[in-house]
Structure formats: structure tokens, C-alpha cells
Amino acid sequence: MKRRGFLIVLSGPSSAGKSTLLDMVLKMDAELCYSVSATTRSPRAGEKHGVDYFFHTEEHFMKMAGEGALLEWANYCGNWYGTPRQYVMEAIAEGKTVITDVNIDGARQLRRTLPEGVFVFLMPPSLGELRKRIVARGADSEESMNMRLAAAAEEISAVVDYDYCILNDDLEKAARQLLAIIWAERCRVSRMEFPAVL
Amino acid sequence: MKRRGFLIVLSGPSSAGKSTLLDMVLKMDAELCYSVSATTRSPRAGEKHGVDYFFHTEEHFMKMAGEGALLEWANYCGNWYGTPRQYVMEAIAEGKTVITDVNIDGARQLRRTLPEGVFVFLMPPSLGELRKRIVARGADSEESMNMRLAAAAEEISAVVDYDYCILNDDLEKAARQLLAIIWAERCRVSRMEFPAVL
Numbered sequence: 208m209k210r211r212g213f214l215i216v217l218s219g220p221s222s223a224g225k226s227t228l229l230d231m232v233l234k235m236d237a238e239l240c241y242s243v244s245a246t247t248r249s250p251r252a253g254e255k256h257g258v259d260y261f262f263h264t265e266e267h268f269m270k271m272a273g274e275g276a277l278l279e280w281a282n283y284c285g286n287w288y289g290t291p292r293q294y295v296m297e298a299i300a301e302g303k304t305v306i307t308d309v310n311i312d313g314a315r316q317l318r319r320t321l322p323e324g325v326f327v328f329l330m331p332p333s334l335g336e337l338r339k340r341i342v343a344r345g346a347d348s349e350e351s352m353n354m355r356l357a358a359a360a361e362e363i364s365a366v367v368d369y370d371y372c373i374l375n376d377d378l379e380k381a382a383r384q385l386l387a388i389i390w391a392e393r394c395r396v397s398r399m400e401f402p403a404v405l
Numbered sequence: 406m407k408r409r410g411f412l413i414v415l416s417g418p419s420s421a422g423k424s425t426l427l428d429m430v431l432k433m434d435a436e437l438c439y440s441v442s443a444t445t446r447s448p449r450a451g452e453k454h455g456v457d458y459f460f461h462t463e464e465h466f467m468k469m470a471g472e473g474a475l476l477e478w479a480n481y482c483g484n485w486y487g488t489p490r491q492y493v494m495e496a497i498a499e500g501k502t503v504i505t506d507v508n509i510d511g512a513r514q515l516r517r518t519l520p521e522g523v524f525v526f527l528m529p530p531s532l533g534e535l536r537k538r539i540v541a542r543g544a545d546s547e548e549s550m551n552m553r554l555a556a557a558a559e560e561i562s563a564v565v566d567y568d569y570c571i572l573n574d575d576l577e578k579a580a581r582q583l584l585a586i587i588w589a590e591r592c593r594v595s596r597m598e599f600p601a602v603l
Contacts, residue, residue: 328594366599371592387588394569394582396526401564 209400212299214242214321215306215389218314219329220359221283222340224375225308228329231382232306236389240298242307245271248286261291279309279316284354288313295321304389311362318368325392327385328369331359332376407598410497412440412519413504413587416512417527418557419481420538422573423506426527429580430504434587438496440505443469446484459489477507477514482552486511493519502587509560516566523590525583526567529557530574 217225233239245261247268256262263271268287272280280289290307298305309317317324331337337359341352366372371388375381392398415423431437443459445466454460461469466485470478478487488505496503507515515522529535535557539550564570569586573579590596 327592366594369594371589372594372597373592384588384592387585388592390582390585391569391589394525394571394586396564396567396570399570 210302210393210395211323211398211400212301212303212305213392213398214295214299214317214324215304215392216314216317216324216326217306217308217329217385218311218326218369219375220331220337220362221310221355222337222344222359223329223331224340224378224381225329227378228373228375228381228385229306229308231378232385232389235382235386236304238304239389240303240305242290242295242298242305244307244309245277245280245289245291246286248288278320279313281310281312281316283310283312284351284358290317304393306389311365315365315368323398325388326369326371327388328366328372329381330363330366330372330374332374408500408591408593409521409596409598410499410501410503411590411596412493412497412515412522413502413590414512414515414522414524415504415506415527415583416509416524416567417573418529418535418560419508419553420535420542420557421527421529422538422576422579423527425576426571426573426579426583427504427506429576430583430587433580433584434502436502437587438501438503440488440493440496440503442505442507443475443478443487443489444484446486476518477511479508479510479514481508481510482549482556488515502591504587509563513563513566521596523586524567524569525586526564526570527579528561528564528570528572530572 217229219225233241243257243261245263245268247263247265250262271277272289276292277289278292278295280287288310290309295305314326318326338356341355347355373381373384415427417423431439441455441459443461443466445461445463448460452458463485469475470487474490475487476490476493478485486508488507493503512524516524536554539553545553571579571582
């Protein structure tokens with residue numbers, strides 16, 4: 208049985224734990240491909256171009272968007288983020304499972320451009336817990352922290368538009384659940400091609 | 406987050422390996438509940454009433470069907486098989502995951518009575534392999550074997566009506582895939598109830 212590839216879209220409020228969870232499942236499933244996002248924000252300590260993000264100037268980013276080179280693009284807290292089209296489409300055509308993490312706006316756009324995608328919402332245990340994590344990261348100014356927290360509260364209500372929801376109260380459990388979703392989706396009849404004579 | 410329970414319907418041709426696979430996942434997931442089917446066929450060696458099947462006379466079986474006590478019932482190779490309604494509906498209402506194995510006709514009926522169910526097709530590696538397994542079991546007469554094999558070839562074409570398809574070329578892998586489907590379906594947003602204030 209052949210099967211078409213697909214895109215898993217992991218989304219959720221800022222600091223819900225998306226990047227950590229992504230790193231974990233990428234180590235647990237060797238067949239999973241990561242779609243590196245493009246962004247105009249500055250690299251944080253240790254982040255590498257082409258690995259964590261493609262870091263671009265706003266001018267270059269907008270040129271990509273204008274040329275149709277991005278599947279979605281959205282502004283979040285003053286910076287642009289986007290999903291490069293070519294890598295995702297080629298990998299799906301080859302039957303691969305591609306995963307990416309995007310914010311809520313980006314996920315909404317992907318739902319339109321790739322309705323066959325699998326949309327997973329990562330739910331923080333509570334807003335209180337989320338505030339602790341954002342503060343603990345210490346990467347943001349207080350104004351930026353408050354913006355992120357206000358955005359998170361609104362974003363959580365978007366969960367109803369997703370296929371799956373994972374509660375991130377236990378990272379190991381959340382990783383097992385995300386992996387289960389990926390494995391299950393690989394068994395979807397709607398993506399399989401059956402030979403004429405079985 | 407609360408969630409509604411659901412029924413996993415495992416179906417596929419006779420001797421595709423449904424019972425073996427079911428036994429495996431029931432040991433791997435302590436929260437999974439098995440819905441014991443009712444049947445009019447004779448017990449095979451080692452089978453116990455209320456554990457493997459509820460063994461009934463045809464008269465009693467038909468009385469249950471007439472009273473609405475069965476979610477589905479179907480004749481397969483001269484015997485009746487059915488799914489008792491009460492156990493399944495109560496377990497689902499309590500938020501549990503219930504699993505049952507039924508034949509293709511039974512699965513078609515369950516799709517109508519329980520459209521929210523999760524339908525998994527267990528695909529034998531090939532018809533040649535299926536014949537070997539049916540012969541190896543040695544439980545059937547040659548006529549019965551040929552009937553089962555002819556039914557299997559037709560039944561395989563029903564796969565397109567299912568949500569998921571698992572290829573049973575490796576029992577351990579098939580069990581991991583079925584477990585992944587169960588875990589993934591527990592993360593379905595459509596079965597979750599979110600508090601008004603998150």
C-alpha cells in the first residue's frame with residue numbers, strides 16, 4: 208500500500224512548549240521531517256540559521272511572501288514568521304511526514320492552503336503555569352511578556368478549530384501522544400492508494 | 406479537559422489476525438475495555454462464555470436482536486454474531502474507550518448506529534498468506550475454509566469505508582499502530598469538553 212505524505216501542524220500559545228516537544232518527537236521518529244520556518248526576529252542565544260529558523264531581513268521575507276514562496280506568514284509580537292512552500296510540498300509528494308510549529312494565525316492559513324494537514328493544538332496546563340514559563344525563559348521584556356500572555360489567553364480559545372489537542376502537563380506523556388497522532392495518521396485510509404487487485 | 410468515550414471497531418477478513426491483535430492491545434493499555442460479542446456459533450477449544458463470546462442459542466440471540474439489545478448483528482458463514490448494546494453505551498457515557506472486533510457487515514451497521522466510532526480495518530498481508538493462516542488454524546472443514554477465503558477477497562474491498570487501515574505483516578508493529586490510533590483518538594478535539602474559562 209502506497210500512501211501520500213502529510214503535514215503535521217503543531218500550534219498553541221507562545222511558551223506552551225512547542226519547540227521542546229518538537230525536538231523530542233524528531234528524535235523518537237527517524238522518518239519525521241522538520242520544516243524550518245522563516246522569520247524576521249533576531250536569533251536567540253544558540254539558534255542557528257537553517258536549523259532553528261531561516262533568519263531573514265523584513266525585505267527578504269516580504270519578497271518571499273510576494274513570490275508565493277511561503278505557505279503561510281503571520282506577524283506575532285512585531286516579528287514575521289512563515290513556512291517555506293517548496294520543502295513541504297516536495298516532502299509530501301515523496302510520501303513523507305513533515306512537521307512544523309506555527310502560531311495560531313499561521314495554522315489558520317495552513318488550514319486553507321493545506322486542508323489535508325493534521326492540526327494539533329498544544330495546550331499549556333494553565334495560564335498561571337504559562338506565565339511562569341515565559342518569566343523563567345527570561346528572553347523577553349516585561350512589556351513583551353504581557354503581550355505574549357494576553358495573546359495566549361485569546362489563542363487558547365482557537366483550540367476548537369483543531370483536529371487534536373495535547374495537554375502539556377507532562378512532557379514525556381505529551382511526546383508519546385504526539386507520536387501516537389503521527390503514527391495513527393500514517394494509517395489513514397484516505398491517504399492510501401490500494402492496488403486494483405488486492 | 407473532560408472527554409467523551411468512544412468505540413473502536415476492529416474489522417477485517419476472517420483470520421486477518423483480529424483476535425490476536427485485540428488480546429495484545431488489551432494487555433498494553435489498561436484503560437481499554439473489551440466489548441464481548443454475542444454469537445450462535447459453537448465454542449472452539451478453550452473459549453469461555455462471557456470472556457471470548459456470549460454463546461447463545463439462535464432463539465435467545467434473535468430475542469435480543471428483537472428487543473434492541475444488540476447494536477449490530479450479522480450472519481457470517483451460517484452463524485450469528487452481534488454487539489450487546491448496554492455495555493458499550495454505558496462505557497462510552499463514562500468516558501471509556503471500548504474496543505470490539507466485528508465482521509464487515511457488522512462494521513457497516515455500527516457506522517450507522519454509532520457514526521462517532523473509530524473504524525479500523527486489519528489487512529492481511531496477502532490472500533495467499535490468509536489461506537495459510539486459515540489452513541493452519543485447522544478449525545474449519547474444507548468447504549468452510551473456501552467460504553471464508555471467498556468472503557475475505559470480497560471483504561478486503563470494503564477497506565475504503567474505514568478510517569484507518571493496519572497491514573498485519575508484523576504483529577508487533579500492527580499492535581503498536583493500533584495502540585497509536587487509540588491514543589490519538591483520545592486527543593480528538595471533537596470529543597473534548599473545554600471549560601468556559603480556560
